[in-house]
Amino acid sequence: MAWNLNEKTVEPVHENGHTLLFRAKEQDTGFIRYFKALRPGLDYDPLQQRLLQEFEQAKRLADADVWVPEQAYEWNGAPALLFQPIEGQPLSAYLQSGPAELTLFLNLAIGAAEAVSKLHQTKHLHLSLSPYAFFCRIESKKMQADRSVPGHPISTVPEAHVLPQPVYETNALFYAAPELTGRMNRRPDHRTDLYALGIMFYRMLSGELPFQSDDVLELLHMQFAKEPKPLTEYQVPKPVSDIVLKCLAKHPEHRYPSAFALRHDLEIALNKLLIDGYLEPYEIGNDGVSDQFVISEKIYGREAALQALSEAYAGCARAVWNSRSCPAYPALASPI
Structure with missing residues (x-):
């Protein structure tokens, strides 16, 4: 497949870590296409290998309904990936206008939880979720996740020696669960992605991140020791606030057991809101549903x-x- 973009129409969408996302029009059809390229001035050798891994992994995620690259290329001398055609815009673009209306939020949050659940069912983690990792179509309430990092297979058995590489980049750290910082003797699992969803949901409802600092050490301390303000302080109904705060629990055991269970609670809240027009306080997470099998990491000598x-x-x-x-x-x- 040839690189068929009109380079005069290329415009940046956002930057995320080592990469920049651009959009441009196809020469023949005029359709909008997105591509991702490494930032100028970086050491391309190790990062190019990461992009190639992402491209190869796309072949194994056909059932996950994630937005994946379909072509590896080079743009202005930098390694790049052209993504599948997609409708809508990055979720980050919609967040610039402020907090989301509650019904819209619940619909989009259900879509995000469903997208992550589908990824987890392929036995892969994302570990880089943020508003930059989702494309959404406001009209249809459709959300699709971007497979923006190489795959992380899910294992059901605790392996103490398999720990994540610590996250120290500030933009990524805003959405990083405590077990991703390298300061907790825990390996990530599917509940790590739920923490990132919690951060994203908090921002969608309040217009703010729950933990903010330009200092990496202070931000690390907040992730471990500080509890976020309840979203009820932003006029969010208590059940929805409780759902988000459950995602943001410091210990994975206190979060939802799966994205499927999270979606279930979000759907209950949406149904109550649509039927009654408001949300009275009620206890969340009572059904105990989950589609993931996990063995506790607190079992020793067995x-x-x-x-x-x-x-x-x-x-x-x-x-x-x-x-x-x-x-x-x-x-x-x-x-x-």
Whole structure:
């Protein structure tokens, strides 16, 4: 596929870490297309490899409904990725006008939780969620996640030696869960992405980040020790405030067990709002629904038992996959 963009129409959309997102029109059709390129003046060798990993990973995420690149290229001497055609705009563009109206927020939040849930069902984490990682169509309330970093496979068994690379860049740190900072002896899991969603939801409802500082050390301290102001102080109904604060719990065990469970609570709030026209206080998270299997990292000295449990779970998962993929000829189905 040739690079078919009118370079005279190229305009920047936003910058996110080491990359810049641009939009331009196709030469033949005039359709708007987006591409991402590395910032000028960087050491391209290691970062180019990261972009290529992202491009290769796109082939494995066809079922996740995430926005992925379809072509690797070079723009103005910098490695770049051309993304699939998409409607709408980055969520970050909509946030510039201030806090979202409650019904609109709930619809968009449900869309975001659904997009993350689909990604997690492919056994991958995002670990870089923010308003820059979502495209939304306000008219249809549709949200689609951008697969903006190389994949992070989900494991069900705690591995103490597998810890994340610490996040120290300020823009990324605003949305980083405590376990991503390198100061907590915890590896990330799907609940790490829920923390980032909580930060994003907080900003959508209040117009502000819950933790703000230009000093990295102070921001790290806030992520660990400071509780955000309840959103009720911004005239947000208590149930919605409680949902967001549950996402922002310091310890993963106190967050929602999955994006599926988060979406379930958001849908309950939206239904109550649409039926009654308002939200009275009620207790959230009572149904205990989840589509993720997690073993606590607080289990020590039971490595053999944990391994046996993990293998049993993997065997059951393969059996379910085989029965769905090729029910008539199970021996021909590929393992997950």
